[in-house]
Amino acid sequence: MKSDIILAGVGGQGILTIATIFGSAALADDLYLKQAEVHGMSQRGGDVQSNLRLSSKPIHSDLIPKGAADLIVSMEPMEALRYLPYLSPKGWIVTSTLPFVNIDNYPDLEAVKAELQKHGHVVAFDMEAVAKEVASARSSNLVLLGASSPFVDIPQDKIEKAIEGLFGRKGPQVVEANIAAFRRGREMALQTK
Amino acid sequence: MRTKRLLLGDEALALGAIKAGLSGAYAYPGTPSTEIMEYVQGDEESRRRGIHCHWSSNEKTALEAALGMSYCGKRAITSMKHVGLNVAADPFVNSAMTGANGGLLVISADDPSMHSSQNEQDSRFYGDFAMMPMLEPSNQQEAYDMARKGFELSEHLHIPVLVRMVTRLSHSRAVVETENEADLENHLHYPANPRQWVLMPAVSRERNRQLIKDQEKFVYESEKSQFNRLEEGEDHSLGIVASGIAYNYLQEVFGGKVPFSVVKIGQYPLPVKMLKHLRDESDAILILEEGQPFIERQMGGLLYDGKTIYGKLNGHVVRDGELTPDEVARTIKALRPEAAGLKAHKEGNAPENVVGRPPALCQGCGHRDVYGAMNAALEKYPDAKVFGDIGCYTLGFLKPFNAIDSCVDMGASITMAKGAADAGQFPSLAIIGDSTFTHSGMTGLLDAINENSNIVVVISDNLTTGMTGGQDSQGTGKLEEICLGLGADPAHVRTIDSLPKLHDKIRDLFEEEMQYPGLSVIISRRECIQTARRHASAKK
Numbered sequence: 001m002k003s004d005i006i007l008a009g010v011g012g013q014g015i016l017t018i019a020t021i022f023g024s025a026a027l028a029d030d031l032y033l034k035q036a037e038v039h040g041m042s043q044r045g046g047d048v049q050s051n052l053r054l055s056s057k058p059i060h061s062d063l064i065p066k067g068a069a070d071l072i073v074s075m076e077p078m079e080a081l082r083y084l085p086y087l088s089p090k091g092w093i094v095t096s097t098l099p100f101v102n103i104d105n106y107p108d109l110e111a112v113k114a115e116l117q118k119h120g121h122v123v124a125f126d127m128e129a130v131a132k133e134v135a136s137a138r139s140s141n142l143v144l145l146g147a148s149s150p151f152v153d154i155p156q157d158k159i160e161k162a163i164e165g166l167f168g169r170k171g172p173q174v175v176e177a178n179i180a181a182f183r184r185g186r187e188m189a190l191q192t193k
Numbered sequence: 194m195r196t197k198r199l200l201l202g203d204e205a206l207a208l209g210a211i212k213a214g215l216s217g218a219y220a221y222p223g224t225p226s227t228e229i230m231e232y233v234q235g236d237e238e239s240r241r242r243g244i245h246c247h248w249s250s251n252e253k254t255a256l257e258a259a260l261g262m263s264y265c266g267k268r269a270i271t272s273m274k275h276v277g278l279n280v281a282a283d284p285f286v287n288s289a290m291t292g293a294n295g296g297l298l299v300i301s302a303d304d305p306s307m308h309s310s311q312n313e314q315d316s317r318f319y320g321d322f323a324m325m326p327m328l329e330p331s332n333q334q335e336a337y338d339m340a341r342k343g344f345e346l347s348e349h350l351h352i353p354v355l356v357r358m359v360t361r362l363s364h365s366r367a368v369v370e371t372e373n374e375a376d377l378e379n380h381l382h383y384p385a386n387p388r389q390w391v392l393m394p395a396v397s398r399e400r401n402r403q404l405i406k407d408q409e410k411f412v413y414e415s416e417k418s419q420f421n422r423l424e425e426g427e428d429h430s431l432g433i434v435a436s437g438i439a440y441n442y443l444q445e446v447f448g449g450k451v452p453f454s455v456v457k458i459g460q461y462p463l464p465v466k467m468l469k470h471l472r473d474e475s476d477a478i479l480i481l482e483e484g485q486p487f488i489e490r491q492m493g494g495l496l497y498d499g500k501t502i503y504g505k506l507n508g509h510v511v512r513d514g515e516l517t518p519d520e521v522a523r524t525i526k527a528l529r530p531e532a533a534g535l536k537a538h539k540e541g542n543a544p545e546n547v548v549g550r551p552p553a554l555c556q557g558c559g560h561r562d563v564y565g566a567m568n569a570a571l572e573k574y575p576d577a578k579v580f581g582d583i584g585c586y587t588l589g590f591l592k593p594f595n596a597i598d599s600c601v602d603m604g605a606s607i608t609m610a611k612g613a614a615d616a617g618q619f620p621s622l623a624i625i626g627d628s629t630f631t632h633s634g635m636t637g638l639l640d641a642i643n644e645n646s647n648i649v650v651v652i653s654d655n656l657t658t659g660m661t662g663g664q665d666s667q668g669t670g671k672l673e674e675i676c677l678g679l680g681a682d683p684a685h686v687r688t689i690d691s692l693p694k695l696h697d698k699i700r701d702l703f704e705e706e707m708q709y710p711g712l713s714v715i716i717s718r719r720e721c722i723q724t725a726r727r728h729a730s731a732k733k
Contacts (some may be wrong), residue, residue: 010550019366027199027368036365037201038308039224039662044585046552051365061445062365062438065518067538081544089539102553107546115546 005052009075011043014141025162096127139181146185202362207232209340214376216267217245219255222661223274224309225363226302252277263297266382272300289323296344302358306515315484320355327461333367420459428452432475439481446522480504559691559719564594566699582606584626604633628658631668655721663724691719
């Protein structure tokens with residue numbers, strides 16, 4: 001088993017939560033793992049990414065080489081495109097299509113979406129809209145986690161255990177909402193894949 | 194018994210220290226080192242044992258306090274970012290002269306690529322000129338293991354040990370095997386040679402000779418260190434020296450089977466014999482190191498025998514920014530295109546519809562109100578200069594505020610504004626955050642007060658150390674008293690809340706104080722929106 005994943009988004013969108021959940025699920029599954037994060041200045045509304053590497057064999061580098069990523073997982077469509085140089089030809093993109101516009105030169109959204117579709121292996125939908133249907137907008141990142149989960153070889157129950165572990169202290173309602181968001185995202189991706 | 198845990202490099206180092214009998218941690222927050230102290234503060238065992246873990250005012254006070262703990266025989270760590278070591282440079286270099294009693298680790302986290310820093314300085318140069326042994330972990334497990342080893346070295350060699358971290362290790366998580374049981378902390382005991390802690394010239398000369406003599410011992414420790422090793426390869430057309438995380442990138446690009454002989458470096462001073470062996474069996478040498486060409490310069494001098502050394506100085510390895518597996522692969526491919534097993538990935542498409550997304554001040558951040566009102570007040574003064582400082586408010590340089598003219602080092606806003614006013618600049622303003630003010634702004638303010646310099650000092654107080662994630666700020670609740678205590682005129686120490694509805698009032702306050710021909714301090718205050726949210730949700 002080997003999954004090299006680039007997680008992308010804008011500071012504050014919750015991509016590190018996705019990394020944390022994959023991380024504890026991987027630890028429970030006895031996998032090797034390396035996960036490089038961004039802290040500091042760029043967390044203030046700038047572009048952020050995390051390199052997440054999971055493997056059944058020891059991992060050397062904390063960074064994923066260009067052209068080697070199996071998966072780009074993004075909370076934001078333009079941020080998904082930013083990491084295309086890292087994607088392997090067989091790799092998949094799983095991204096929300098909802099743009100986060102905090103800059104005045106954001107490119108034409110239709111052009112962004114068209115460029116995503118050009119890649120072929122894409123799961124793209126509005127994660128926030130789906131999150132609102134099953135839980136609330138705050139669970140958008142859990143929808144994304146669900147949508148990316150069919151591409152990562154970790155059993156579903158281990159990921160759900162990790163979600164419980166992370167949100168457990170906030171009460172059963174929060175856990176249920178996040179599990180629902182995760183499952184819905186997973187279903188959506190399985191329909192596309 | 195050992196337990197597997199998922200830890201950042203910073204956290205692994207902190208936990209390693211706790212398990213190795215740590216008694217005190219001292220630090221000032223700074224990316225990428227902050228999580229070391231935060232881990233000690235959050236760890237249950239650390240709380241149970243009462244390990245000291247209060248933030249210090251700056252890196253100098255932190256290192257001195259850690260040295261005091263070491264004097265009393267206990268194990269201490271002090272952690273900082275690379276530019277923090279500049280602030281602590283005086284006690285750092287002199288702590289090699291006093292030596293250590295209890296194990297003392299000085300942890301400096303470098304930030305190549307400048308993710309959140311002003312420069313790319315490489316802490317290993319400090320270790321070298323202080324003549325101090327150094328450790329440089331290549332992965333999270335080594336970071337954990339090096340804490341204990343570092344304490345042992347420090348106590349065995351009677352000297353502090355510099356631990357060099359880098360961003361990609363500090364902020365990368367991996368599974369680490371950790372001990373369940375911790376060592377007992379040292380009992381309070383005094384140095385065997387108390388005289389060498391008094392660095393008067395007569396003592397220092399003696400101690401300096403001893404330190405020079407000890408270098409041989411330090412090299413001997415490096416030769417037999419578990420963190421330095423020679424891995425023999427079959428292809429001797431190139432020998433590679435790889436330190437710290439550069440070693441991982443080398444392993445990555447060959448899938449773990451490097452055809453060349455490699456010396457992996459994790460402990461300094463350099464293991465001379467090991468490197469001579471590599472040199473003798475190889476046609477040429479390649480140096481892979483994260484940061485500046487430190488090993489490369491030493492190899493050039495210490496081991497030079499006419500063989501080519503490929504590295505950053507002659508442009509074979511890129512000289513600025515972080516190393517990456519891609520850069521290591523490119524370098525080796527250019528030097529040895531036929532190298533067996535070099536993995537080649539085809540880079541993905543270059544994106545077309547992507548633009549930069551620079552960071553910005555949060556919506557609801559009080560710094561925004563300060564800059565908005567300040568810019569309004571300065572409309573009448575096109576020649577105004579605003580000297581900035583280090584923190585979230587440095588983002589005031591960017592759109593939409595474009596409000597500051599400088600950002601140099603912690604505290605420089607006040608002293609640069611003073612120097613500019615001395616040169617005839619008017620209006621001359623300084624903007625500094627509360628935590629930066631107590632870190633290094635107070636002494637500069639005293640200078641300005643003593644000469645009644647015609648400047649306006651704005652302390653944008655958000656009651657926290659915001660940029661690094663909201664650590665306690667040492668001046669919270671005391672800023673007015675500090676300014677008055679330093680001798681500022683009470684009529685010109687003005688306080689206001691940084692709120693949108695007070696925009697006109699803040700603007701007028703700036704105008705009034707610019708008109709006053711002397712030193713003014715404006716303290717504009719509003720809790721950081723990030724910590725305010727956290728406090729609100731904690732109350733629920």
